[in-house]
Amino acid sequence: MRFTKAETVEEALHAMAAGARPIAGGSDLMVAARQGKSPLPESIVAIDRIPALSRMDADERGMRIGAAVSHAQLEVDPRIVADYTALADAAALVGSPATRHVGTIGGNIMNSSPAMDTGAPLVVLDGRVELRSLDRTRQIDISEMWTGPGQSVAAVDELCTAILLPERAPRSGSGYVRLEYRRAMEIAVVGAAASVTLAPDGDLLAAISVALTAVAPTIVSVEIPKEAIGRPVDDDLLDRIAVAASERAQPISDVRASARYRKHIVGVMARRAAASAFGRARGETIGVPLNRTAGIGAP
Ligand SMILES: Cc1cc2nc3c(=O)[nH]c(=O)nc-3n(C[C@H](O)[C@H](O)[C@H](O)COP(=O)(O)OP(=O)(O)OC[C@H]3O[C@@H](n4cnc5c(N)ncnc54)[C@H](O)[C@@H]3O)c2cc1C
Structure with missing residues (x-):
C-alpha cells in the first residue's frame, strides 16, 4: 500500500490523478476496512493537514466550510450555531467526542451513506459542494450530489474542497x-x-x-x-x-x-x-x- 501526506490541495489532486484515494479523519474508510466491508485502497493520500481545507470563512454571501472541518468544530462554531443551526445539531449528534474530533464534513458527505447526519441539514440550507480535480473546479447543489448508497456524482479524481452555504434570510x-x-x-x-x-x-x-x-x-x-x-x-x-x-x-x-x-x-x-x-x-x-x-x- 502507498500512503502519502498532502500539504496543499494541489499535492492532493496530483496524488488523486495518479490513483490515490483521499483520507481525512479515516472514521469511515478505516472502520469499513477493519470490519471487512471494503479493503483499504492500494494508494491513499492524507488530506487532514492541508490548512486550506480546515478553514471556515464567512462573508456577505454566506459561509465557506473547508472539507476537512471536523464535526467538533462545527458543533460549537458561533456562526454555524446561530445561522445554520441544523448543521450544528447534526454535528453534535455524530458518534462520540473522539469520532467528532477526527470525522470531517467532507468525509461525511463523500462517504454518501443515506444515514449521514450532515446531509439533510445541508440540503435544507441550500448547500453547494465544491469539487476540484487537476482539470477543473465545479460546484453542484448538494441535493444533486448522491445517486445511491455509497455513490455520488463526484469522479474518482475529484476532491471535495468546500461546502458553501448561502447567507440566510432574516427570520x-x-x-x-x-x-x-x-x-x-x-x-x-x-x-x-x-x-x-x-x-x-x-x-x-x-x-x-x-x-x-x-x-x-x-x-x-x-x-x-x-x-x-x-x-x-x-x-x-x-x-x-x-x-x-x-x-x-x-x-x-x-x-x-x-x-x-x-x-x-x-x-x-x-x-x-x-x-x-x-x-x-x-x-x-x-x-x-x-x-x-x-x-x-x-x-
Ligand atoms: C464509532 C463511529 C460512530 C459514527 N457515528 C456517526 C454518526 O452518528 N453520524 C454520522 O453521520 N456518521 C457517523 N460515523 C461515520 C463517520 O464518522 C462520519 O461519516 C465522518 O464524518 C467521516 O469523516 P472522515 O473524515 O473520517 O472520513 P474518511 O473515513 O476519511 O473518508 C470517508 C470517505 O470519503 C472520502 N473522502 C474524505 N474526504 C474527502 C474529500 N475531501 N474529497 C473527496 N473524498 C473524500 C474518502 O476517500 C472515503 O471514501 C461514525 C463512525 C464511527 C467510527
Whole structure:
C-alpha cells in the first residue's frame, strides 16, 4: 500500500490523478476496512493537514466550510450555531467526542451513506459542494450530489474542497433531529432536517424545506404543499408536514427498524425538526444537543 501526506490541495489532486484515494479523519474508510466491508485502497493520500481545507470563512454571501472541518468544530462554531443551526445539531449528534474530533464534513458527505447526519441539514440550507480535480473546479447543489448508497456524482479524481452555504434570510431558523435507540455511538434510525423562513411582519410562513435521513437510498427532500406558504405554523401545518414526510419515505427494513416503523416515525421527526426550526426563526433559544458535547445524559 502507498500512503502519502498532502500539504496543499494541489499535492492532493496530483496524488488523486495518479490513483490515490483521499483520507481525512479515516472514521469511515478505516472502520469499513477493519470490519471487512471494503479493503483499504492500494494508494491513499492524507488530506487532514492541508490548512486550506480546515478553514471556515464567512462573508456577505454566506459561509465557506473547508472539507476537512471536523464535526467538533462545527458543533460549537458561533456562526454555524446561530445561522445554520441544523448543521450544528447534526454535528453534535455524530458518534462520540473522539469520532467528532477526527470525522470531517467532507468525509461525511463523500462517504454518501443515506444515514449521514450532515446531509439533510445541508440540503435544507441550500448547500453547494465544491469539487476540484487537476482539470477543473465545479460546484453542484448538494441535493444533486448522491445517486445511491455509497455513490455520488463526484469522479474518482475529484476532491471535495468546500461546502458553501448561502447567507440566510432574516427570520430564518433550522433544526435537525434523529431517532436513535441509545445516546452514543449510534447512527440514525431515521432523521429529519427543516428550514423555516417567516414573513418580516408576522409569524406567517414565507419559505420551508424539509429533508430526510435514512429512509431512502439517498437523502431526500420532502415536497411541502404550496398552500403552506402564508399560513401560520400551527399544529395543523406541522401535522401536514409529518404526513408529507411519511409519504415521501421509501425505507427498508433491517435489524434496527422495520420499514413500516421508519415510515411512520420519520413523520414524527420531520414534525419536530419543523417545530424547532420555527421556534428558532421566531428567536426562541433552542440549544443544539449539548448532551453530546458534555457526554452526559439529556440536557
Ligand atoms: C464509532 C463511529 C460512530 C459514527 N457515528 C456517526 C454518526 O452518528 N453520524 C454520522 O453521520 N456518521 C457517523 N460515523 C461515520 C463517520 O464518522 C462520519 O461519516 C465522518 O464524518 C467521516 O469523516 P472522515 O473524515 O473520517 O472520513 P474518511 O473515513 O476519511 O473518508 C470517508 C470517505 O470519503 C472520502 N473522502 C474524505 N474526504 C474527502 C474529500 N475531501 N474529497 C473527496 N473524498 C473524500 C474518502 O476517500 C472515503 O471514501 C461514525 C463512525 C464511527 C467510527
